[in-house]
Amino acid sequence: MAPQAQTASRCIAVLGGSFDPVHNGHVLLAEHFVQLLRPDELRVIPAGNPWQKHGLQASPADRVEMVRRAFDARQVPVVIDEQEIRRTSATYTIDTLRALRAELGPAVSIVFLMGADQLLHLDTWQHWQELFDYAHLCAASRPGFTLAEAHVPPAVMEEFKRRSGSPQDIRSTTHGYGYLASGLAVDISSTEIRAQLQRGARPDSLIPGGVLDYIEQQHLYRN
Numbered sequence: 004m005a006p007q008a009q010t011a012s013r014c015i016a017v018l019g020g021s022f023d024p025v026h027n028g029h030v031l032l033a034e035h036f037v038q039l040l041r042p043d044e045l046r047v048i049p050a051g052n053p054w055q056k057h058g059l060q061a062s063p064a065d066r067v068e069m070v071r072r073a074f075d076a077r078q079v080p081v082v083i084d085e086q087e088i089r090r091t092s093a094t095y096t097i098d099t100l101r102a103l104r105a106e107l108g109p110a111v112s113i114v115f116l117m118g119a120d121q122l123l124h125l126d127t128w129q130h131w132q133e134l135f136d137y138a139h140l141c142a143a144s145r146p147g148f149t150l151a152e153a154h155v156p157p158a159v160m161e162e163f164k165r166r167s168g169s170p171q172d173i174r175s176t177t178h179g180y181g182y183l184a185s186g187l188a189v190d191i192s193s194t195e196i197r198a199q200l201q202r203g204a205r206p207d208s209l210i211p212g213g214v215l216d217y218i219e220q221q222h223l224y225r226n
């Protein structure tokens with residue numbers, strides 16, 4: 004068992020992101036871990052002020068509405084959590100996980116999901132090693148960002164190896180495990196979608212239909 008982890012009665016999978024805009028890569032990342040972990044809830048948390056990005060294009064309200072339209076609640080109940088948007092300071096995941104632990108209590112498995120691009124610089128996140136005191140961390144592969152040992156910062160790889168657990172371990176304990184999933188390969192990014200929209204293209208195979216409708220109705224990402 005991961006250090007100090009307790010048995011968990013429920014499991015909440017958490018996907019944080021800028022979602023500028025949300026796209027099929029985000030949806031498939033969440034679905035990948037929903038299939039693997041069978042959580043009781045998917046909690047999607049749009050970032051308020053992501054300090055490692057140089058400004059977001061869409062407003063918080065528009066990003067929340069797009070996220071609301073993107074995730075299908077048929078597989079798992081989906082909760083859109085606006086706590087990071089309400090916070091005025093820089094968005095640090097450690098603050099979010101502390102708040103989630105306070106809200107959900109000590110007996111819930113909290114699983115923070117991310118793509119490989121974030122894993123590759125996890126060691127730059129605020130208090131990154133403490134994240135495991137509140138949650139399990141799961142990262143999935145993404146084209147252009149390999150999970151191969153040679154590319155992951157050594158301290159991050161060492162932490163994930165030391166904390167390696169099975170999906171069942173993660174589902175049934177509260178925090179402390181790391182998991183690397185190499186089976187995802189979705190070559191979609193918000194950057195590419197913004198570029199396509201700006202040049203007048205219609206990236207309908209890259210984003211959920213309801214999200215594209217909203218982008219068009221609100222004339223987002225046109226300049």
Ligand SMILES: Nc1ncnc2c1ncn2[C@@H]1O[C@H](COP(=O)(O)OP(=O)(O)OP(=O)(O)O)[C@@H](O)[C@H]1O
Binds near residue numbers: 019032118145
């Ligand atoms: N295609 C993808 N495959 C796997 N994970 C992804 C993919 N796209 C985004 N993610 C993950 O989803 C989370 C939120 O990503 P984010 O909202 O920054 O999207 P993005 O496409 O990376 O955006 P941008 O191109 O603006 O940097 C991050 O953990 C990121 O690694």
Ligand SMILES: O=C(O)c1ccc[n+]([C@@H]2O[C@H](COP(=O)([O-])O)[C@@H](O)[C@H]2O)c1
Binds near residue numbers: 022055097121127128
């Ligand atoms: O806590 C940090 O220092 C930190 C640094 C970079 C990213 N994050 C979180 O990682 C998630 C994905 O971020 P991004 O930039 O890929 O949208 C989102 O929830 C961010 O708040 C968190």
